[in-house]
Amino acid sequence: MISGFFKGFAFLFQGFSLIFQKGIRRFVLIPLLINIVIFSGAVWVAYSQYQQLMAQILGWLPSWLSWVEWLLLPLFVVLVMLVIFYSFSIIANFIAAPFNALLAERVEHKLRGTTSLEVSDTSLVRNIGKTLGSEVKKLLYTLKWLPLLVLITIIPGVNIISPFAWLIYGAWMYALQYTDYPMGNHELFMKDELPILRKNRGHSLGFGAATTLVTIIPGLNFLAMPVAVSGATAMWVKQLSPSRGNA
Numbered sequence: 001m002i003s004g005f006f007k008g009f010a011f012l013f014q015g016f017s018l019i020f021q022k023g024i025r026r027f028v029l030i031p032l033l034i035n036i037v038i039f040s041g042a043v044w045v046a047y048s049q050y051q052q053l054m055a056q057i058l059g060w061l062p063s064w065l066s067w068v069e070w071l072l073l074p075l076f077v078v079l080v081m082l083v084i085f086y087s088f089s090i091i092a093n094f095i096a097a098p099f100n101a102l103l104a105e106r107v108e109h110k111l112r113g114t115t116s117l118e119v120s121d122t123s124l125v126r127n128i129g130k131t132l133g134s135e136v137k138k139l140l141y142t143l144k145w146l147p148l149l150v151l152i153t154i155i156p157g158v159n160i161i162s163p164f165a166w167l168i169y170g171a172w173m174y175a176l177q178y179t180d181y182p183m184g185n186h187e188l189f190m191k192d193e194l195p196i197l198r199k200n201r202g203h204s205l206g207f208g209a210a211t212t213l214v215t216i217i218p219g220l221n222f223l224a225m226p227v228a229v230s231g232a233t234a235m236w237v238k239q240l241s242p243s244r245g246n247a
Contacts, residue, residue, distance in 0.1 A: 004202025171208030
Protein backbone atom coordinates (compact mmCIF):
# COMPACT_ATOMS: atom_id res chain seq x y z
CA MET A 1 0.00 0.00 0.00
CA ILE A 2 2.89 2.36 0.76
CA SER A 3 4.36 1.79 -2.70
CA GLY A 4 0.92 2.39 -4.22
CA PHE A 5 0.55 5.60 -2.21
CA PHE A 6 3.70 7.11 -3.72
CA LYS A 7 2.77 5.93 -7.22
CA GLY A 8 -0.65 7.52 -6.81
CA PHE A 9 1.00 10.71 -5.57
CA ALA A 10 3.17 10.74 -8.70
CA PHE A 11 0.19 10.28 -11.03
CA LEU A 12 -1.18 13.68 -9.99
CA PHE A 13 2.03 15.38 -11.06
CA GLN A 14 1.93 13.66 -14.45
CA GLY A 15 -1.07 15.90 -15.02
CA PHE A 16 1.17 18.97 -15.11
CA SER A 17 2.98 17.73 -18.22
CA LEU A 18 -0.17 16.37 -19.85
CA ILE A 19 -2.14 19.63 -19.81
CA PHE A 20 0.50 21.38 -21.94
CA GLN A 21 0.70 18.70 -24.63
CA LYS A 22 -0.49 19.27 -28.18
CA GLY A 23 -4.05 18.13 -28.71
CA ILE A 24 -4.91 18.59 -25.04
CA ARG A 25 -4.19 22.26 -24.35
CA ARG A 26 -7.40 23.63 -25.85
CA PHE A 27 -9.52 21.27 -23.72
CA VAL A 28 -7.83 22.64 -20.59
CA LEU A 29 -8.87 26.25 -21.23
CA ILE A 30 -12.49 26.19 -20.01
CA PRO A 31 -11.83 24.10 -16.83
CA LEU A 32 -8.87 26.38 -16.11
CA LEU A 33 -10.93 29.57 -16.50
CA ILE A 34 -13.71 28.15 -14.32
CA ASN A 35 -11.18 27.19 -11.65
CA ILE A 36 -9.56 30.64 -11.70
CA VAL A 37 -12.90 32.41 -11.31
CA ILE A 38 -14.14 30.07 -8.57
CA PHE A 39 -10.91 30.05 -6.57
CA SER A 40 -10.53 33.82 -6.87
CA GLY A 41 -14.00 34.00 -5.33
CA ALA A 42 -12.90 31.52 -2.68
CA VAL A 43 -9.93 33.71 -1.73
CA TRP A 44 -12.19 36.75 -1.44
CA VAL A 45 -14.76 34.86 0.67
CA ALA A 46 -12.02 33.35 2.86
CA TYR A 47 -10.50 36.78 3.53
CA SER A 48 -13.91 38.33 4.25
CA GLN A 49 -14.85 35.53 6.63
CA TYR A 50 -11.53 35.80 8.39
CA GLN A 51 -11.94 39.55 8.90
CA GLN A 52 -15.46 39.11 10.29
CA LEU A 53 -14.36 36.30 12.58
CA MET A 54 -11.40 38.24 13.93
CA ALA A 55 -13.58 41.34 14.47
CA GLN A 56 -15.98 39.26 16.60
CA ILE A 57 -13.18 37.67 18.62
CA LEU A 58 -11.42 40.98 19.24
CA GLY A 59 -14.76 42.52 20.21
CA TRP A 60 -14.99 39.99 23.05
CA LEU A 61 -11.45 40.73 24.28
CA PRO A 62 -10.14 43.79 26.13
CA SER A 63 -8.05 46.10 23.95
CA TRP A 64 -4.80 45.13 25.66
CA LEU A 65 -5.25 41.58 24.30
CA SER A 66 -5.45 42.71 20.65
CA TRP A 67 -2.06 41.07 20.06
CA VAL A 68 -3.88 37.71 20.23
CA GLU A 69 -4.85 38.28 16.59
CA TRP A 70 -1.27 37.54 15.53
CA LEU A 71 -1.29 34.25 17.43
CA LEU A 72 -4.60 33.17 15.91
CA LEU A 73 -3.83 34.37 12.39
CA PRO A 74 -2.01 31.25 11.09
CA LEU A 75 -4.60 28.88 12.60
CA PHE A 76 -7.62 30.69 11.15
CA VAL A 77 -5.98 31.25 7.77
CA VAL A 78 -5.34 27.50 7.36
CA LEU A 79 -8.76 26.53 8.71
CA VAL A 80 -10.70 28.98 6.57
CA MET A 81 -8.64 28.14 3.48
CA LEU A 82 -9.30 24.42 3.86
CA VAL A 83 -13.03 24.82 4.45
CA ILE A 84 -13.63 27.46 1.78
CA PHE A 85 -11.37 25.89 -0.85
CA TYR A 86 -12.86 22.42 -0.40
CA SER A 87 -16.38 23.86 -0.60
CA PHE A 88 -15.53 25.88 -3.70
CA SER A 89 -13.83 22.85 -5.25
CA ILE A 90 -17.20 21.09 -5.17
CA ILE A 91 -18.84 24.07 -6.89
CA ALA A 92 -16.07 24.35 -9.50
CA ASN A 93 -16.23 20.66 -10.35
CA PHE A 94 -20.01 20.76 -10.63
CA ILE A 95 -19.89 23.64 -13.12
CA ALA A 96 -16.96 22.22 -15.09
CA ALA A 97 -18.07 18.56 -15.03
CA PRO A 98 -18.97 18.21 -18.75
CA PHE A 99 -15.72 19.93 -19.77
CA ASN A 100 -13.71 17.76 -17.37
CA ALA A 101 -15.22 14.62 -18.90
CA LEU A 102 -14.21 15.85 -22.35
CA LEU A 103 -10.69 16.69 -21.12
CA ALA A 104 -10.38 13.19 -19.60
CA GLU A 105 -11.41 11.67 -22.92
CA ARG A 106 -8.80 13.66 -24.85
CA VAL A 107 -6.06 12.78 -22.35
CA GLU A 108 -6.95 9.10 -22.69
CA HIS A 109 -6.76 9.42 -26.48
CA LYS A 110 -3.25 10.79 -26.05
CA LEU A 111 -2.05 8.19 -23.54
CA ARG A 112 -3.42 5.22 -25.45
CA GLY A 113 -2.25 6.56 -28.81
CA THR A 114 -5.68 6.02 -30.34
CA THR A 115 -7.71 8.16 -32.67
CA SER A 116 -10.94 7.10 -30.99
CA LEU A 117 -12.00 5.29 -27.85
CA GLU A 118 -14.38 2.36 -27.89
CA VAL A 119 -16.82 4.34 -25.78
CA SER A 120 -16.23 7.55 -27.59
CA ASP A 121 -19.40 8.63 -29.25
CA THR A 122 -19.13 11.46 -26.75
CA SER A 123 -20.22 15.01 -27.25
CA LEU A 124 -20.35 17.81 -24.73
CA VAL A 125 -24.12 18.25 -25.01
CA ARG A 126 -24.90 14.55 -24.65
CA ASN A 127 -22.69 14.31 -21.54
CA ILE A 128 -24.17 17.20 -19.58
CA GLY A 129 -26.98 15.24 -17.94
CA LYS A 130 -24.79 12.23 -17.14
CA THR A 131 -21.88 14.21 -15.69
CA LEU A 132 -24.04 16.53 -13.60
CA GLY A 133 -25.97 13.53 -12.28
CA SER A 134 -22.68 11.94 -11.32
CA GLU A 135 -21.64 15.12 -9.50
CA VAL A 136 -24.83 14.97 -7.41
CA LYS A 137 -24.13 11.34 -6.46
CA LYS A 138 -20.56 12.20 -5.45
CA LEU A 139 -21.85 15.09 -3.34
CA LEU A 140 -24.33 12.81 -1.54
CA TYR A 141 -21.56 10.27 -0.92
CA THR A 142 -19.37 13.06 0.47
CA LEU A 143 -22.11 14.28 2.83
CA LYS A 144 -22.81 10.74 4.06
CA TRP A 145 -19.52 10.59 5.97
CA LEU A 146 -19.60 14.10 7.43
CA PRO A 147 -21.66 13.28 10.58
CA LEU A 148 -19.12 10.62 11.61
CA LEU A 149 -16.21 13.02 11.10
CA VAL A 150 -17.93 15.76 13.07
CA LEU A 151 -18.58 13.25 15.87
CA ILE A 152 -14.91 12.23 15.93
CA THR A 153 -13.93 15.90 16.03
CA ILE A 154 -16.06 16.84 19.06
CA ILE A 155 -15.56 13.77 21.29
CA PRO A 156 -12.77 14.47 23.82
CA GLY A 157 -9.93 11.99 23.58
CA VAL A 158 -11.13 10.61 20.26
CA ASN A 159 -10.67 14.00 18.61
CA ILE A 160 -6.90 13.55 18.76
CA ILE A 161 -7.23 11.52 15.56
CA SER A 162 -9.61 13.96 13.86
CA PRO A 163 -6.93 15.81 11.80
CA PHE A 164 -5.82 12.48 10.30
CA ALA A 165 -9.43 11.42 9.72
CA TRP A 166 -10.17 14.66 7.86
CA LEU A 167 -7.02 14.32 5.73
CA ILE A 168 -7.86 10.73 4.76
CA TYR A 169 -11.46 11.73 4.06
CA GLY A 170 -10.37 14.63 1.82
CA ALA A 171 -7.84 12.47 -0.07
CA TRP A 172 -10.41 9.72 -0.69
CA MET A 173 -13.05 12.18 -1.89
CA TYR A 174 -10.62 13.87 -4.27
CA ALA A 175 -9.66 10.47 -5.70
CA LEU A 176 -13.33 9.65 -6.28
CA GLN A 177 -14.03 13.12 -7.64
CA TYR A 178 -11.42 13.05 -10.39
CA THR A 179 -11.21 9.37 -11.35
CA ASP A 180 -14.94 9.53 -11.96
CA TYR A 181 -14.32 11.50 -15.18
CA PRO A 182 -12.26 8.89 -17.08
CA MET A 183 -14.23 5.99 -15.60
CA GLY A 184 -17.53 7.73 -16.35
CA ASN A 185 -16.47 7.99 -19.98
CA HIS A 186 -16.47 4.18 -19.97
CA GLU A 187 -20.01 4.03 -18.58
CA LEU A 188 -18.78 3.11 -15.08
CA PHE A 189 -20.85 4.52 -12.24
CA MET A 190 -20.19 4.98 -8.54
CA LYS A 191 -21.19 1.41 -7.69
CA ASP A 192 -18.51 0.28 -10.18
CA GLU A 193 -15.93 2.94 -9.30
CA LEU A 194 -15.79 2.46 -5.54
CA PRO A 195 -14.69 -1.24 -5.71
CA ILE A 196 -11.94 -0.27 -8.18
CA LEU A 197 -10.68 2.49 -5.88
CA ARG A 198 -10.83 0.23 -2.82
CA LYS A 199 -8.83 -2.43 -4.66
CA ASN A 200 -6.23 0.26 -5.39
CA ARG A 201 -6.55 2.03 -2.03
CA GLY A 202 -2.90 3.09 -1.80
CA HIS A 203 -2.89 4.65 -5.27
CA SER A 204 -6.21 6.36 -4.59
CA LEU A 205 -5.14 7.90 -1.27
CA GLY A 206 -1.77 8.95 -2.70
CA PHE A 207 -3.42 10.67 -5.64
CA GLY A 208 -5.98 12.34 -3.34
CA ALA A 209 -3.26 13.52 -0.94
CA ALA A 210 -1.30 15.09 -3.80
CA THR A 211 -4.47 16.78 -5.09
CA THR A 212 -5.17 18.18 -1.62
CA LEU A 213 -1.64 19.60 -1.48
CA VAL A 214 -1.88 21.28 -4.88
CA THR A 215 -5.35 22.64 -4.05
CA ILE A 216 -4.14 24.61 -1.01
CA ILE A 217 -0.95 26.02 -2.56
CA PRO A 218 -1.60 29.59 -3.80
CA GLY A 219 -1.08 29.88 -7.54
CA LEU A 220 -0.95 26.14 -8.15
CA ASN A 221 -4.55 25.80 -6.98
CA PHE A 222 -5.69 27.56 -10.16
CA LEU A 223 -4.30 24.61 -12.13
CA ALA A 224 -5.54 21.99 -9.67
CA MET A 225 -8.69 20.93 -11.52
CA PRO A 226 -7.31 20.31 -15.05
CA VAL A 227 -4.13 18.82 -13.60
CA ALA A 228 -6.13 16.46 -11.37
CA VAL A 229 -8.42 15.41 -14.24
CA SER A 230 -5.38 14.66 -16.42
CA GLY A 231 -3.50 12.90 -13.61
CA ALA A 232 -6.54 10.82 -12.70
CA THR A 233 -6.91 9.80 -16.34
CA ALA A 234 -3.25 8.71 -16.38
CA MET A 235 -3.91 6.65 -13.25
CA TRP A 236 -6.98 5.10 -14.89
CA VAL A 237 -5.09 4.16 -18.06
CA LYS A 238 -1.92 2.87 -16.35
CA GLN A 239 -3.25 1.40 -13.10
CA LEU A 240 -7.01 1.21 -12.62
CA SER A 241 -8.24 0.18 -16.05
CA PRO A 242 -8.52 -3.57 -16.74
CA SER A 243 -6.70 -2.97 -20.05
CA ARG A 244 -3.74 -1.29 -18.25
CA GLY A 245 -2.78 1.06 -21.07
CA ASN A 246 -3.65 -1.23 -23.94
CA ALA A 247 -5.96 0.25 -26.52
